[in-house]
Amino acid sequence: MLVAPQLGENVGAAARAMLNGGLTDLRLVAPRPPWPNPRALAAASGADSVVEAARVFDRLEDAVADLRRLYASTARPRDLRKPVLTPREAVQQIREAAPDGAGCGVLFGPERTGLDSDQVALADAMLTVPLNPAYSSLNLGQAVMLIAYEWYQAGRDETAEPPSGLDSERHRRPTRAELHGLFRHLESELDAANFLWPPHTRANMVRNLRNFIARASPTEQEVRTLHGVVTALAGRKWRRGEGGE
Amino acid sequence: MLVAPQLGENVGAAARAMLNGGLTDLRLVAPRPPWPNPRALAAASGADSVVEAARVFDRLEDAVADLRRLYASTARPRDLRKPVLTPREAVQQIREAAPDGAGCGVLFGPERTGLDSDQVALADAMLTVPLNPAYSSLNLGQAVMLIAYEWYQAGRDETAEPPSGLDSERHRRPTRAELHGLFRHLESELDAANFLWPPHTRANMVRNLRNFIARASPTEQEVRTLHGVVTALAGRKWRRGEGGE
Numbered sequence: 001m002l003v004a005p006q007l008g009e010n011v012g013a014a015a016r017a018m019l020n021g022g023l024t025d026l027r028l029v030a031p032r033p034p035w036p037n038p039r040a041l042a043a044a045s046g047a048d049s050v051v052e053a054a055r056v057f058d059r060l061e062d063a064v065a066d067l068r069r070l071y072a073s074t075a076r077p078r079d080l081r082k083p084v085l086t087p088r089e090a091v092q093q094i095r096e097a098a099p100d101g102a103g104c105g106v107l108f109g110p111e112r113t114g115l116d117s118d119q120v121a122l123a124d125a126m127l128t129v130p131l132n133p134a135y136s137s138l139n140l141g142q143a144v145m146l147i148a149y150e151w152y153q154a155g156r157d158e159t160a161e162p163p164s165g166l167d168s169e170r171h172r173r174p175t176r177a178e179l180h181g182l183f184r185h186l187e188s189e190l191d192a193a194n195f196l197w198p199p200h201t202r203a204n205m206v207r208n209l210r211n212f213i214a215r216a217s218p219t220e221q222e223v224r225t226l227h228g229v230v231t232a233l234a235g236r237k238w239r240r241g242e243g244g245e
Numbered sequence: 246m247l248v249a250p251q252l253g254e255n256v257g258a259a260a261r262a263m264l265n266g267g268l269t270d271l272r273l274v275a276p277r278p279p280w281p282n283p284r285a286l287a288a289a290s291g292a293d294s295v296v297e298a299a300r301v302f303d304r305l306e307d308a309v310a311d312l313r314r315l316y317a318s319t320a321r322p323r324d325l326r327k328p329v330l331t332p333r334e335a336v337q338q339i340r341e342a343a344p345d346g347a348g349c350g351v352l353f354g355p356e357r358t359g360l361d362s363d364q365v366a367l368a369d370a371m372l373t374v375p376l377n378p379a380y381s382s383l384n385l386g387q388a389v390m391l392i393a394y395e396w397y398q399a400g401r402d403e404t405a406e407p408p409s410g411l412d413s414e415r416h417r418r419p420t421r422a423e424l425h426g427l428f429r430h431l432e433s434e435l436d437a438a439n440f441l442w443p444p445h446t447r448a449n450m451v452r453n454l455r456n457f458i459a460r461a462s463p464t465e466q467e468v469r470t471l472h473g474v475v476t477a478l479a480g481r482k483w484r485r486g487e488g489g490e
Contacts, residue, residue: 016380016382017387019377019379019380020376020377020380020381020382020383021376021377022376022377046380046382047380086398088398129394130397130398130401131265131266131394131397132264132265132266132267132397134264134267135261135264135265135291135292136265137261137265137291138265141387142262142386142387142390145387145390145391146390146391146394149374149376149391149394152375152376152377153331153333153375156375
């Protein structure tokens with residue numbers, strides 16, 4: 001999933017790389033106009049079908065709504081406490097959870113800036129490619145290539161462990177939409193309680209809370225439980241200053 | 246090592262990819278003029294040092310003369326009987342033989358055509374990236390990227406086996422120059438004996454012979470032995486028609 005890609009050429013290169021690895025579900029969040037972009041199609045040479053089938057969303061939250069696992073590709077370490085996986089580790093995790101990758105996605109940020117911390121906070125884990133620390137800059141197409149390549153390699157490994165059942169009925173992951181519903185429920189209650197205050201600290205507090213929850217990768221059942229917790233606490237008319245803090 | 250690269254941009258992209266993986270010894274065989282190529286430098290952005298330090302050769306044989314292990318990157322299977330390794334397998338083999346990669350090289354062919362069979366025949370093994378069979382086309386920069394990436398990953402693996410000693414004094418590989426010396430010795434004797442005849446079949450016979458020897462990856466000692474064999478046989482004034490056949 002490409003967030004705010006600036007150059008059509010890079011979307012095309014990403015599509016090629018995906019198809020090299022047998023991946024086809026390309027999603028774009030707020031691509032720089034125009035879209036459809038003739039340069040993306042030109043650069044896709046042979047992978048045009050992936051570009052043509054790409055789904056475009058205005059908001060990141062909508063783009064990931066149906067996913068159950070989400071990884072955020074980052075070039076630099078972040079100050080967010082969240083697992084950092086290599087591409088090889090991440091694809092292994094995905095193959096174990098869903099051999100065909102259904103419901104799993106990887107976020108890539110805009111070319112110059114990468115994902116911002118609010119976007120990274122939405123993911124279960126960060127994904128960083130280990131490269132020469134003295135020269136680790138990758139362009140978007142190459143970053144997608146390395147993930148798609150590892151995805152394909154993991155699928156070739158016939159000695160792979162059978163699915164561990166972590167995503168079985170009982171431990172099923174929530175969709176991102178369900179997770180966002182929990183975020184919003186929590187945040188609206190916290191706003192009502194004047195907890196996310198003063199205003200200039202709000203964004204940071206929200207990010208850290210979301211990051212915390214996403215990092216824990218709750219199950220569907222746990223999400224339901226957390227909704228219950230929020231409702232229960234809010235019903236208690238929790239107010240700033242009342243708690244321990 | 247890039248054989249007859251046509252576009253400066255691709256040389257630059259290959260240099261970047263190499264440096265991403267911590268590799269710097271770029272060699273070019275008969276790059277399309279001009280060289281030095283300003284487009285290569287522009288595309289190298291940050292890896293200019295690799296492009297500037299690239300060594301340029303007219304002939305492939307000279308470019309690989311000092312190497313002891315040589316892999317030929319190929320997109321398609323060839324009719325040559327020769328091991329086909331994945332990048333992961335190849336870098337593991339190299340790391341075991343020479344943890345810093347000294348004396349080992351990978352050949353990449355021209356963008357449109359790839360290496361020809363005569364060039365592949367010079368290598369110890371072929372190297373093919375397993376990718377979606379329905380769409381496996383890679384550009385030169387991406388192909389180099391995947392090898393450089395795997396090279397770097399293999400170096401990170403601290404649980405790697407200690408060097409197996411296969412390239413120890415006793416089993417030392419010949420340099421390619423030594424191997425080519427053997428080829429030439431053998432071929433000149435075969436020419437003298439009218440074995441590589443009729444002329445229109447010569448190229449094919451030479452290729453198959455070279456491929457056979459390279460595939461066997463002889464040690465330095467074995468190369469000396471083979472020279473002895475050729476000399477001994479030639480001294481016997483072996484002539485076409487005299488042998489079994």
